[in-house]
Amino acid sequence: MTDSPGKAGSMTLSRVSPREGDPPITPELVEDHGLSPSEYERVLEILGREPTYTELGVFSAMWSEHCGYKNSKRLLSLLPTVAPWVIQGPGENAGVIDIGDGLALAFKIESHNHPSAVEPYQGAATGVGGILRDVFTMGARPIAILDSLRFGDLDTGRVRYLFSGVVKGVGDYGNCVGIPNIGGETFFDRGYEGNPIVNAMCLGLMKAEDLIKGEAEGVGNPLMVVGARTGRDGIHGATFASAELSDDSQASRPQVQVGDPFTEKLLLEASLELIKSGHITGIQDMGAAGITSSASEMAGRSGNGVEIDMDLVPVREPGMTPYEILLSESQERMLVVAKSGSENEVRDILAKWELEAEEIGRVTDDGLFRVLEGDRVVAEIPSLPLTEGCPTYEREGVESEEIRELRCTDLTRFNEADADQSAAFLKLMGSPNIASKSWVYGQYDTTVRTGTAVRPGGDAGVVRLRGTRRAIAATTDCNGRYVYLNPRSGTLAAVAEAARNLVCVGALPTAVTNNLNFGNPLKPYIYYQFREAVLAMAEACKLFETPVTGGNVSFYNETNGVAIYPTPVIGMVGVIEDVDHITRHAFQNVGDTIILLGDNTDELGASEYLYVMEGLVAGEPPSVDLLRERGLQHAVLAMIQHGLLHSAHDVSEGGLACALAESALGSGENPLGVEVTLQDAVPVLPLLFGEAQGRVVISCDPRSAGEALVFAKRHGVPCRTIGKVVPSDEGFRIDGRATTLEADVEILAELYFRAIPNLMDGARPS
C-alpha cells in the first residue's frame, strides 16, 4: 500500500469521494443515524465538508451513547479512579489492579440489555463473549465470570422465555470456553418486564508485566484482523443499543450478533499466545461498532493515525460495502497491531489455533482514520476528534413527582398490622428474589479451572490463586427498587452491600467496576436518577477506598416509554490474604452461637415484604450510614482473620428472618434449625422482614462469642448474641417480644429450593 493516498502525512481531505449507490446525505438520513443537528454541525466542522455515507455511519457509531458516553462522561469523571494498587483505570478494555505476589487482576462488567430483550439466547451469549475478550485483550487469562440479571415477574410466558434464554446463553458460552461462573444476582420485578438487564462481569489473571494495551504504536506497523470473518450481523448494534425499544423492536433481531464460543476459546488461546510471543504491540477487541471503534480508538489512544483497506478484510459473503464492513459487529474478532516484519509469525500462531489473520492496513503518522476500498478513499476523519470529540452533555435533572410520592407513602399502618408473620415468612422464602437461584447457576460450570473455592449461592464467589496463599472474591450488587425510590441512598446501599458481601467471605474490598443501567437520559427524571446515583457512588467508593477502574453505561432501557428501575450495578472485587480465612454463609455446627452485628430498625420501605405481600414498591428505602458500614466491615474482617467465625452472612432482601433461614438452609445438603430471641422494641414486620442496612449475621463456637463481641465493640459496631444453631428437627424459631415465628425446616427447604424450578414449568436442573 505504498502508493496509497494520504501517505504524505498532511491533512489533505479532498480525495474522499462518495461511492456509487450511496444515498445522499439528507437531514432525515442524519437523524436516522442518531445524530442531532448540532452534532452534525460538529461533524461538518471536523471534516470541513459534507461526510460521505460511510463517514456518516462511522460518526453515528462512534458518537452513539454506547461508544461516545455523551450523556454520562461528565458525571463519570467525578468517580474516584486512583489508588496505589490501580495499574489501569478507566479508558482501556478493562481495569487492572495489583493483587500482590507479582500478580495483577483485570476485570470489567458490561451490559447486553438491548440485544437480550429481542433475542435472549444470543444476546446474553455474546454479552459473555464480549466481556471475556475485553479481559483477555489486556493479556489476562479469564478466571471467573459473574452475571447480574433482572427480569419481570415470572408469571408471564414472555418473561420465562427471556429468563430461560438468557440463562442458557450465559451458561453455554462460559461453559464452552471453560471459565467458571462464580456468582452474581438474579432479580425479578415488574419494573423490568419489557427490558431485562443482562450484565456480565469477567475477572482475568496475569503477571503484572504482561499488561498490553489497545494502542496503535509504531508508525508503519501492520494492522491485522484476527479470528472470525466479518459478516452482516450486528450492523449498527451500538446505535441500536442507544435507543429505546418499542413493540417494533423485534424487527431489530438482525442487529443482534451471533456468538460462537468455540471460536472464542481458540481466539483466547491464540491471543494470549500472541501477546506472550512479543510479536505484537497492541490488541483490541472488536466489540461495539466493530472495526470502526477498534481501529479509531487504537489510533486515538496512541495519537497516531491508521489506514485500513476494506477490500482486504476477510468477509463471510461477497458484496459487502465498506459501510457494512466498518459497522459489522460480527463476534470473535480482534484487531492486532503487529511488529513490522512479524506478520508471518502472527499468522502462524493464528493458524495453529485454526484461525485467520489478515493484514488490512498500517499505523500512520498523520493522525487520520483513513478507510480505503482498494484505490478509493471512502472515509478520512481525524482520529482524535472522532474518538474524543463526541459532544458531551450535562442534562437537566428533576425528580419525578410520581416517584417522590411513592417514596413518601405512609407505611405506619404496617407497624400496627396484626399480620400473620408465619404465612408471610413462608411466602417470602418462596419468592424468586429470595429463593435459591440454583436453577440458574446449576446451568453454569462453576468448577472448571479447579480454582473455585466458594461457588455461586453465597455472599460472594471466591477463586484461589494457585501458588499463593491468596484468593480473589467478587460480587455484583444493586437493588433497583431502592434506587428507584431514592437514587442516592439506593446507590449507597448498592456499594455498601457489595463491600459487605466481600468481607463476609473474608476479603478486603479493593476495587469496583460499574454497570449503569438507566432509561432515556434526555428525560429530566431519568437524568436526575443518573446524577444522584453517580454522585452517591463516588462518595461511597471514596470512603470504602474502592476506586472505579471502568465499567459500562447502558441508557435507553425503556419499552414503549416505560423505563426500568435505575440499576447501577456494582461489580466489586476483593483480596483474601489467606485461603484459611475463606468464610461461608451457611451455619456449620449445632450449638454454635448466633450473633447479630448492626441494628434492627423500623424501616420497611422498598422491601421485598411490601412487594410480595402488598404488591407495593413504595416507601423510603433503608438508610445508609457509610461510616458505620465501614466500621462493620472492618469488624467482620478482623473477626474472620482471627479465625473466630464459622459463618458470616449479609442481611438483605427479606430482612433478618430470611437471612437467618438462608444461613440455616445453606446449600440444602445439611440444613439446620435456629432458636433466636429478639428483644428489640421494633414493630414485628420491620423487625422480621425490614431490610435495614449495615447488618451481618455471624456464627461461632460459643467459646469464641465473647471475643467476637469485643472485636465488634472495638470497631463501634452494635452487636449481641441472638440465639443458637439447633438440629433441623427442632425447627426454625424466632421469639420476639410480642410474637413468635415458627417454621418447619423441611418446609422451608422445599419452598426455598423449589420455588424457581416450579415456576419454570417444573423444568428440573437435575
Added chain:
Amino acid sequence: MKVAIVTFPGSNCDYDLYKCVQLIGGEPEFLWHRDVDLGEVEVVMLPGGFSYGDYLRAGAIATMSPIMDAVKDFAKSGGPVVGICNGFQMLCESGLLPGALLRNRSLLFSSRDVLLRVENTSSIFTQEYESGQILRMPIAHAEGNYHADDETLDRLEGEGRVLFRYTDAEGKAVDSANPNGSARSIAGILNESGNVMGMMPHPERAVESILGSVDGLGLFTALLSHLSPLGTV
C-alpha cells in the same frame, strides 16, 4: 508416571488434568490433536471440554483427529486410557467404550456435586477405593445421559465393568440422585480388557480440600501405584 493429556481445539479441562497429575507426582505432558505420535507415555488422558465446539455430536469430530489413531493403537496394546466428560464421549464415539451419551433428560446443562458409589475395586483405576465407598465430585455437562441396549448393560454389569454409579448419601441408586437420566445410574465404565475407562463426573476437580472434595485423588494415585508398584516414581 508419564501422562499424555491430549488437547483438542475446545478442550478446557486439559489444564486441570495437568495440575492434578502434577499434584500426585506424575509427569504430565500436553499433546496436540494434530500430533500423530504419543511418544514414551504410560497413560493417555482425554480431558473434558467442548472439542470442536461439540458440533455434530459431543466428541464426534474429535474421533477424526490425527492423534486418535495413536490413542486407539495405544489402547489396543493395553495402555491405560482415561476419558473424563468430553473425553468419555470421545471414547464412546470412537468405539473404545460401548454405549453413547445422550442429552441430559432435563435438557439443561447440569453443574453440581454428585455422589458416586464405587462398584468395582479391582480395576487399575479404582483399586485404591473401597467397595461401596461413596465419592463426592462435580459434574458439568449437557450430554451425560449414558445409554446402551439392555444386552450391553447386562454385560457391563455382569463383567464388573460398571465402575461408578450415581447414588444418594446412603449409597442407594435412587432416581432422584441420578443427575442426567443415565441408564442404571451408570456414571463410569470400563472396556473389556480393563485398560480403558470413561466417566462423566470430574475426579480432577476433587483433589484438594479447598475445592470441596479430595475424593477424586484415588483414581490418579491408583494409576500411579499400578504403573510403579514398588513406589519408585
